[in-house]
Amino acid sequence: MSSRRAAPPSERRTARACLALALASLSATGLAATIPYATEQVIAAGDSPATVAEKAAKVLPRANQSAWMRLERTFFLHFGVNTFNEVEWGTGKEDPAIFNPTQLDADQWLRAVKRLDGKMLVLVAKHHDGFAMWPTRYTAHSAAASPWRGGKGDLVREVSDAARAAGVKLGIYLSPADLYQLRTNPANPAGYYGNGSPKRTSTIPTDPAHFQSDPAQGRAPTPGFKAYTYDVDDYNRYFLNQLYELLTQYGEVDEVWFDGANPDPSVSETYDYAAWYDLIRKLQPKAVIMGKGPDARWVGTESGYGRTTEWSVIPLPTAPGQFRWPDMQGADLGSRARLVPGSHLWWYPAETNVTMLANGQWFWARDKRPRPVTQLVDIFYSSIGRNANLILNLSPDNRGLVPDDQVAALGQLGDIVRDTFAVNLARGARVTADQSAPRHGPSAILDGNLDTWWEAAPGRTGGTVTLTLPRRTTFDVVSLQEAVDQRGQRIESFAIETWNGAAWTAPARHPDDETTTVGHRRLIRLAAPVTTDRVRVRITGARLAPTLAEVGLYKQAVDLLPPAIAARDADGAVRLSHPAGGTIVYTLDGTAPTAASPVYRAPIALPGNGIVKAARLLPGGRLGIVGSREFAGLSPRGWRVAAVDGEDRASRHGAALAVDGDPATFWQTPWGGGRAIAIDMGQAHRIAGLVYLPRQDGQVAGTAVNYRFETSTDGTHWQTAIDKGTFANIHNNPDLQTARFAPVAARFFRFTVLDDVWRSGSASAAELSVIPADAN
Numbered sequence: 001m002s003s004r005r006a007a008p009p010s011e012r013r014t015a016r017a018c019l020a021l022a023l024a025s026l027s028a029t030g031l032a033a034t035i036p037y038a039t040e041q042v043i044a045a046g047d048s049p050a051t052v053a054e055k056a057a058k059v060l061p062r063a064n065q066s067a068w069m070r071l072e073r074t075f076f077l078h079f080g081v082n083t084f085n086e087v088e089w090g091t092g093k094e095d096p097a098i099f100n101p102t103q104l105d106a107d108q109w110l111r112a113v114k115r116l117d118g119k120m121l122v123l124v125a126k127h128h129d130g131f132a133m134w135p136t137r138y139t140a141h142s143a144a145a146s147p148w149r150g151g152k153g154d155l156v157r158e159v160s161d162a163a164r165a166a167g168v169k170l171g172i173y174l175s176p177a178d179l180y181q182l183r184t185n186p187a188n189p190a191g192y193y194g195n196g197s198p199k200r201t202s203t204i205p206t207d208p209a210h211f212q213s214d215p216a217q218g219r220a221p222t223p224g225f226k227a228y229t230y231d232v233d234d235y236n237r238y239f240l241n242q243l244y245e246l247l248t249q250y251g252e253v254d255e256v257w258f259d260g261a262n263p264d265p266s267v268s269e270t271y272d273y274a275a276w277y278d279l280i281r282k283l284q285p286k287a288v289i290m291g292k293g294p295d296a297r298w299v300g301t302e303s304g305y306g307r308t309t310e311w312s313v314i315p316l317p318t319a320p321g322q323f324r325w326p327d328m329q330g331a332d333l334g335s336r337a338r339l340v341p342g343s344h345l346w347w348y349p350a351e352t353n354v355t356m357l358a359n360g361q362w363f364w365a366r367d368k369r370p371r372p373v374t375q376l377v378d379i380f381y382s383s384i385g386r387n388a389n390l391i392l393n394l395s396p397d398n399r400g401l402v403p404d405d406q407v408a409a410l411g412q413l414g415d416i417v418r419d420t421f422a423v424n425l426a427r428g429a430r431v432t433a434d435q436s437a438p439r440h441g442p443s444a445i446l447d448g449n450l451d452t453w454w455e456a457a458p459g460r461t462g463g464t465v466t467l468t469l470p471r472r473t474t475f476d477v478v479s480l481q482e483a484v485d486q487r488g489q490r491i492e493s494f495a496i497e498t499w500n501g502a503a504w505t506a507p508a509r510h511p512d513d514e515t516t517t518v519g520h521r522r523l524i525r526l527a528a529p530v531t532t533d534r535v536r537v538r539i540t541g542a543r544l545a546p547t548l549a550e551v552g553l554y555k556q557a558v559d560l561l562p563p564a565i566a567a568r569d570a571d572g573a574v575r576l577s578h579p580a581g582g583t584i585v586y587t588l589d590g591t592a593p594t595a596a597s598p599v600y601r602a603p604i605a606l607p608g609n610g611i612v613k614a615a616r617l618l619p620g621g622r623l624g625i626v627g628s629r630e631f632a633g634l635s636p637r638g639w640r641v642a643a644v645d646g647e648d649r650a651s652r653h654g655a656a657l658a659v660d661g662d663p664a665t666f667w668q669t670p671w672g673g674g675r676a677i678a679i680d681m682g683q684a685h686r687i688a689g690l691v692y693l694p695r696q697d698g699q700v701a702g703t704a705v706n707y708r709f710e711t712s713t714d715g716t717h718w719q720t721a722i723d724k725g726t727f728a729n730i731h732n733n734p735d736l737q738t739a740r741f742a743p744v745a746a747r748f749f750r751f752t753v754l755d756d757v758w759r760s761g762s763a764s765a766a767e768l769s770v771i772p773a774d775a776n
Helices: 010-028 049-057 063-069 081-085 106-114 155-166 234-248 273-283 373-383 404-421 442-446 655-659
Strands: 040-042 073-077 120-126 169-174 200-204 228-232 255-258 288-291 313-316 344-347 350-355 388-394 430-433 463-481 491-499 522-542 550-554 584-587 610-616 627-631 640-644 676-693 704-712 719-726 737-756 767-772
Touching: 040 049, 063 288, 106 120, 106 155, 106 388, 106 404, 120 155, 120 255, 155 169, 169 234, 200 234, 228 234, 228 273, 234 273, 255 273, 350 373, 373 388, 373 404, 388 404, 404 550, 430 442, 442 463, 442 550, 640 655, 655 676, 655 767, 676 704, 719 737, 737 767
Parallel strands: 073 120, 073 388, 120 169, 169 255, 255 288, 350 388
Antiparallel strands: 040 344, 200 228, 313 344, 430 463, 463 522, 463 550, 491 522, 584 610, 610 627, 640 676, 676 737, 676 767, 704 719, 704 737
16 A cells, blocks of 8 residues: 655755754744745744644655655564463563473564565564563573573574565564563562663673673674764663664664663663664664654554544654653644644654554463454554554464464455455546646546645645546545655545535545544545545645645455454343344354354353354355454343442442443542442352453543452452452553452452552443353
């Protein structure tokens, strides 16, 4: 879905940025000047609303960002000691001997990436546990200390070679957090993280033999690269040296991925981001620094869903060189209301990260399953289709292979996307516009080139482009792309209309899609297919003369979709459906359905754990793609709230909503107003785990981080099943959580939130349940 481009030289853009700052100064003194295109604009105190809008419209991406945005489909890969312990967060105390993937095949990983035509793979070279996946010179806590490949293994080498052979770009994630180096880690008492060391002049790369005694002594640089000097403490020196190894030993690196994770808030360590960025720019000048960095930002959630209005031009309160790049999780980051005097306008596009595994799980474990394919398709439209890059995580298992279920789900997603977008149904249309700028006529929107575009006439902030199709055509997806590389992001609102033979009408849209911003790409799904021979796009609001580089019409590959398997309701019933209708067959035991499987005719009773698999029956007894959904816990039929120490009934968030079977509702207590809820299941069950679904409304108030779980046979005498459990990373990933404990007979259970994400003394839950002891 991307197109070719000849990027302008980065030096020209740097000069433009300087010119823009100078002209901003002139504007502040009252001297009128033409606003140039630049990579940074500054809003002055005296700027009129029109000037502010023009400045925002004339911020351009840097060359590395332009190339990055055109990737669209990228991948993460989480694999390490956590895989062998089957946990999401390690401790830093892991024995390297546990790391021994006997069948590791990086080429198989890349084949999985190619199933969705992935353009880049970002490898986790070190996660928060601190175990290095390559034989680094600066710690013994690495692959070299493991039995894998006889201690000669280098995962970064194997993945970089496989990526290069597959034509896929390489990215690197190096966690700033490092539990192994944490000074309070008894497994490594000499750890550098938070050890209070002073800043000292350090040569990068540092001679390992003099790492602490005389860090100014360097070792021989990697051939083709130089050595550099920074004033840093021990941990930042350690981090810089690991960055140096990763960015000089494995070829071109196109993305360096950071977050702001801190392994232990009680231990103070200041990350020297400025030094890190400087080294990255010197070693890999084309790389995009993502997350805690100046080139691309985390969209603000790990759900895979971007904002329905997503601006790439973001107002910063300071100059980019002084900005600290915090996570940006607000609903509105770049509207006109945010463009205030003193703001530095900066191109800062979004990346939307999400896991292949359900419930936001990054690392493999034997009981984890992929997300339903229907959800993955929705995520595709809600990330790439909302002006963001998608980064989808793969989780190899302890063999060192991406499991078959992840590969199958990814392949189904890839088939659906390829079939949908294989042909632009607008091809061959006659294109007209109500007005155009010189040399930017409307025919450019169908030439397959993002570097040519239609542009409205100077002074206009709207316009209409009409496509007269060569024949009546049926479609249900519209793709729009602005000429962001040359003209920035401008469109604020638009309408899609079709001709019904007598008048122009706006077809109903998918309920989650909005016609606001466009940016690099906007995908709009229609509620139902439309057949017509004329389509028009009306730009109804823009910051400056709007542009369209490409317009596409597509028909979703509905026949390739698996059946939709709905959430279980309060009565324990599961409903199946398919947009094309027809006969659906299913199984409940996790086996693949066949033509002889039960036919779906009414809601399926599923009171306990189970895996529903369903497929559409096609002509000739063939089966369509199989959909799968795992259900954890008992259905809450007949359950009641036995006790609660707080609930917000005024806001309609009563305690009963925690066991109503509806994930869209939730129990919530006021801030500081209660933390515990007790449930009477009506009869005794033998249970061995709990299920917690955080509120699903996009907010995290009251969401449990640490919790206690107790059981009782009579509601009076309580037994502790989990004294202090933790839902790791739930702030960023408020998805379904499960935890296991020793089997116990119980009629009652009590869930207490010990700490919520905001430490507000409140609690919330969309759903609570328990896992039967006989569940796998």
